[in-house]
Each structure stands twice: as structure tokens, then as C-alpha cells.
Amino acid sequence: MDDGQMIEITEAKREHVGRWICTAENDAGARELEISLDVWVPPTVRVNSEAPIKALGETVTLFCETTGNPLPSLSWNKGGQPIISSVEGGTRLDIPHMDKSDVGDYTCQAQNEAGSAEASIHVDVLVPPIIMRDNVDMSPRLPTGQTLTLLCDAGGKPQPQIKWYVNDTEIMDSTEGIALGNGRKYIQYMLLHIMPHKYLLIYDILEAPVISNGGTQQVIEGELARIECLAEGHPTPVVSWLRNGIRVETGVQGVRYIAEGKILTIIEARSSDSGIYVCAATNEAGTAQQAYTLEVLVSPKIVTTSPTESSVPMSSPFSLKCGVRGYPEPKISWALNGKPLVSGKDGNTIGILSDYNFFVDFSQIYYLCAPIVSKDGIRAVNSSEGEPATLSCDIEGDEPQIKWYKNGVLLLPSTNIEFSEDNSVVNIISTRLSDEGEYSCIAMNPAGNATLNTQLYVGGMALTVLICIYVYIYKYIYVIYTYTELIEYLLTEDYFYSVYVQIDQLLYYMIIFA
Numbered sequence: 170m171d172d173g174q175m176i177e178i179t180e181a182k183r184e185h186v187g188r189w190i191c192t193a194e195n196d197a198g199a200r201e202l203e204i205s206l207d208v209w210v211p212p213t214v215r216v217n218s219e220a221p222i223k224a225l226g227e228t229v230t231l232f233c234e235t236t237g238n239p240l241p242s243l244s245w246n247k248g249g250q251p252i253i254s255s256v257e258g259g260t261r262l263d264i265p266h267m268d269k270s271d272v273g274d275y276t277c278q279a280q281n282e283a284g285s286a287e288a289s290i291h292v293d294v295l296v297p298p299i300i301m302r303d304n305v306d307m308s309p310r311l312p313t314g315q316t317l318t319l320l321c322d323a324g325g326k327p328q329p330q331i332k333w334y335v336n337d338t339e340i341m342d343s344t345e346g347i348a349l350g351n352g353r354k355y356i357q358y359m360l361l362h363i364m365p366h367k368y369l370l371i372y373d374i375l376e377a378p379v380i381s382n383g384g385t386q387q388v389i390e391g392e393l394a395r396i397e398c399l400a401e402g403h404p405t406p407v408v409s410w411l412r413n414g415i416r417v418e419t420g421v422q423g424v425r426y427i428a429e430g431k432i433l434t435i436i437e438a439r440s441s442d443s444g445i446y447v448c449a450a451t452n453e454a455g456t457a458q459q460a461y462t463l464e465v466l467v468s469p470k471i472v473t474t475s476p477t478e479s480s481v482p483m484s485s486p487f488s489l490k491c492g493v494r495g496y497p498e499p500k501i502s503w504a505l506n507g508k509p510l511v512s513g514k515d516g517n518t519i520g521i522l523s524d525y526n527f528f529v530d531f532s533q534i535y536y537l538c539a540p541i542v543s544k545d546g547i548r549a550v551n552s553s554e555g556e557p558a559t560l561s562c563d564i565e566g567d568e569p570q571i572k573w574y575k576n577g578v579l580l581l582p583s584t585n586i587e588f589s590e591d592n593s594v595v596n597i598i599s600t601r602l603s604d605e606g607e608y609s610c611i612a613m614n615p616a617g618n619a620t621l622n623t624q625l626y627v628g629g630m631a632l633t634v635l636i637c638i639y640v641y642i643y644k645y646i647y648v649i650y651t652y653t654e655l656i657e658y659l660l661t662e663d664y665f666y667s668v669y670v671q672i673d674q675l676l677y678y679m680i681i682f683a
Contacts (some may be wrong), residue, residue, distance in 0.1 A: 181208045183238070211284030212237030216277045223267050224295040231262040231290060233277035241279035241286070248273055267294045298325040312375045312454040377455035378402035380448060385462040394435040396461050398448035406450035406457075417446070438465045440496060469495035477617075507615065540566030540612035540619035547607070548623045558597040558627075562610035564619050569612035576606045600627050 191202040243259030245252040301322040333340040388394040410417040427434040473492030503510040552558040571592040573580040
């Protein structure tokens with residue numbers, strides 16, 4: 170323009186920046202004019218970060234890259250709120266210890282004389298799964314057969330994936346309704362790519378008590394009675410015992426009752442302990458009751474009888490009473506002379522009444538005589554050491570059974586002691602001093618018994634004849650006894666003086682004593 174004296178740049182660009190030279194030449198010479206041209210360029214901005222999304226607590230670094238002429242000044246803001254400039258002239262912004270409040274859009278602004286520009290980047294923070302446990306029952310209890318809904322109120326960023334496990338086994342969509350198992354343990358498990366989170370939820374299924382046994386138990390009177398209540402449930406039920414609506418407790422009804430959980434023990438059971446006992450099992454899911462019948466078996470006892478001896482006129486009816494006690498009700502039987510009596514038997518008019526009485530109406534009856542001792546008192550038998558001795562049981566009676574005792578101890582056969590076939594005679598083959606003592610024979614039959622006592626004396630010297638001479642003074646009268654009379658007197662008198670004399674042959678011996 171103007172013959173080259175002016176140059177016009179219609180659209181200045183960065184490449185126009187530099188030294189511009191104007192050269193003027195003529196014949197006289199040449200001149201140059203150097204002009205420096207600077208082109209102002211509006212800023213351009215680009216914001217970037219290696220990882221604009223970080224987990225809680227970590228640090229995010231943002232970079233602001235800018236161009237422009239002159240060099241733009243940089244500033245940062247978040248949501249329109251200025252941020253204090255960071256190092257390196259604002260080209261770098263550090264966000265340490267990230268938390269939820271740091272989430273948002275961060276903007277880098279560049280400004281120079283030619284204009285301004287800005288660029289933004291979104292910064293986010295990853296939040297591990299969090300399960301809200303406020304107002305959550307961590308140990309729910311559920312009776313069997315009912316439905317329980319478990320809520321997993323979980324949060325996190327990004328939204329966590331929720332999985333359910335029961336006893337370490339994942340529950341799938343195809344899993345059928347969960348039945349009662351052994352563990353009763355459920356786990357909620359939230360899986361996130363940065364950190365898994367889980368918590369243990371104890372899910373307790375309550376089972377109402379169930380008692381699996383019952384019925385009747387029997388125990389013999391005087392023995393230990395033990396009733397066990399097989400109660401099951403979850404949680405373990407508390408067991409209590411009732412009788413006639415009154416709680417049975419250890420020591421309350423007496424020291425004989427011991428109530429320890431599922432077992433009720435009765436020491437030395439009595440007939441009064443018979444009855445119905447109720448086991449009550451209770452837990453949070455409900456209550457169950459079961460009745461147990463205790464029967465105390467009482468051995469038969471004869472409590473009332475007729476006199477042991479009765480006299481009735483010939484051909485007259487009579488009755489005998491036998492009152493018994495026992496549980497279960499004893500079966501009564503009667504015997505006559507060892508032979509059972511049958512009520513209503515042909516040819517007899519014998520009856521057994523329902524109240525345990527007995528009546529007879531016939532003219533012929535066999536009488537069994539009780540054994541009797543023909544002579545009262547203690548009989549004496551003398552023997553010498555080494556000589557045999559014979560003891561006889563002189564008791565009359567019908568078919569008695571005989572037993573011998575020495576000094577109250579049952580006498581049994583031995584190498585030196587022999588019994589007759591019916592036990593009525595005892596033979597001591599060779600007497601010893603230790604054989605001396607009181608021998609008792611007891612004869613028994615259904616009608617009664619009798620006892621005969623015999624005192625055996627064993628002398629230390631062998632005598633052919635032993636004569637006991639007794640002197641009895643009565644009103645100064647001389648009494649002379651024959652040998653036979655002396656022996657008789659020996660067995661009856663209270664005051665005596667014994668003299669032992671050995672002779673070979675003697676029919677009568679007289680002693681005169683004044």
C-alpha cells in the first residue's frame with residue numbers, strides 16, 4: 170500500500186510474530202527498518218489428571234495446560250468458588266485426603282490481554298460399601314414356620330453389588346425358601362472393586378418346645394423315682410415341674426424332691442407320691458406341657474387278720490379275715506394244709522369274699538397242730554471230751570420243719586456234726602470243749618412253732634459215771650436220794666453242791682448229810 174510504504178496484515182497469526190524489516194533502496198544507497206511484531210493470542214486451556222477418581226483418603230492431582238500470548242495467568246475454582254492458587258503458577262492443583270466434600274467440577278481459568286479461557290474436570294471419590302446398622306436387630310429370632318424379611322440398607326460409590334450368603338454358601342435367585350439348618354448364620358456381603366465390605370448377621374430361628382416322651386412310670390416303694398422330660402427347642406427351653414397345679418421345687422416339698430432341669434428325682438418313693446406330674450417347657454417361641462403318671466408299687470402287706478387260733482362248733486360255718494394293702498391290688502389266695510383253696514369248687518362250700526374275707530361251711534376239716542414242747546425248761550446233756558454226744562429235738566407236732574441253732578447261730582452239718590434225715594437228732598461224733606453251749610431246736614409248721622433248748626456240758630476228764638450229789642437243807646431234815654431220784658433232782662433244784670465220783674458199777678448210792 171502507498172507504493173509499498175505500508176504493509177497490512179489482515180489476520181494476524183502466531184506465525185506473524187517476529188522481526189519485520191522494511192528496506193528502502195535507490196541509487197544513492199539503501200536503508201533498513203526493523204520492526205518487532207508481537208501477536209497477542211487469546212489463551213487456550215486443557216485440564217487433565219492421571220486419576221480424577223480416587224478412594225477416600227487418597228490425593229488427586231489436576232494439571233492445567235494453557236497457551237496464549239502474552240502468557241496467561243491461571244486460577245482455579247470449584248463450583249464458582251475460588252480456590253487458593255497452587256504451586257507452579259497454577260498449572261497444578263493437589264487435592265489431598267479426598268473425602269466426599271471434595272467431589273465436584275474443578276475449573277482452570279486462563280486470562281491475558283487477548284482474552285480468557287477455561288476448562289473443567291470432574292473429580293469423584295470412591296466410597297466403600299457401608300451398611301446402615303442403626304435400628305437393625307443383629308440377632309433376630311423367628312419362630313419356625315414364619316417369614317422373616319432381612320433388609321440390607323447398603324450405600325457406597327459406585328452403588329455396591331449385594332450378595333447374600335447362608336453358612337458361607339451364596340444364595341442364588343434359584344435358591345428355594347431357606348429351611349432351618351444347624352448354623353442359623355447369614356452373611357451380607359457387598360462386593361466393590363476397591364474394597365469388599367461384609368457384616369455378620371446372626372439369624373436365630375426359634376423353635377417352640379417339643380416334648381417327645383410321656384406316659385406312665387413305675388417304681389417300687391422305697392426306691393429312687395426318676396422322671397425325665399425330653400424337651401427340645403431353640404433356644405433351650407426352661408423346664409419346670411408341676412403336681413396338682415403346684416410347682417415342684419428342690420427342697421420345697423421336702424428333701425426327697427430334687428428338680429434339676431429336665432429330670433425330677435424323688436428319693437425313697439412313697440405311695441403318696443403316686444399321681445400325675447406335669448413337665449412345662451418354655452422358651453421365647455412358646456410353651457409345651459406333658460403329663461407323666463407315676464405309680465409307686467407297694468408290695469403286699471397283711472394289715473388285719475383274724476385271731477391265729479379260733480374255735481368253732483362242729484359243722485358250723487366260720488370266716489377268716491385277711492386284710493391286705495398293696496399296689497397294684499394284691500391277688501389273694503388261701504391254702505388249707507398247704508393245698509390251695511378254690512372258690513366255688515364242686516363239692517365244697519368255700520368262698521373267698523371280695524373284701525379279702527374267707528368263709529368255710531363243711532363238716533369235715535383237717536386240723537394241723539402247732540409244734541409243742543413236751544417239757545418246759547432247759548435240758549442239760551453232759552459229755553466228756555472226745556466222746557460222742559447226741560442231742561434230740563423232743564417236740565411234738567404235725568410234720569414240723571426243724572432247724573438247729575448253737576448260741577443263736579444256725580448250726581450246719583460238718584465233719585464232726587451229723588443230722589438225722591428229719592433233723593430231729595444231732596450227733597456230735599467227738600465232742601470238744603468248744604462244742605459246749607446252748608443248742609436250740611426250732612420246730613415249725615403252718616400252725617406255729619416251738620423251741621427246745623438243750624445245754625451241752627463237756628467235761629475235761631473221761632468219766633464212766635457222773636453222779637451229782639445235791640445237798641438240800643430244808644428244816645434240818647435228812648433227805649436220802651436214790652441214784653435215779655438224784656438225777657431228777659439235779660435238773661430242778663436251785664441250790665446245789667456238785668461232787669464228781671467215778672465208779673464202775675453202781676445201782677443205788679445213798680448219801681446222808683446232816
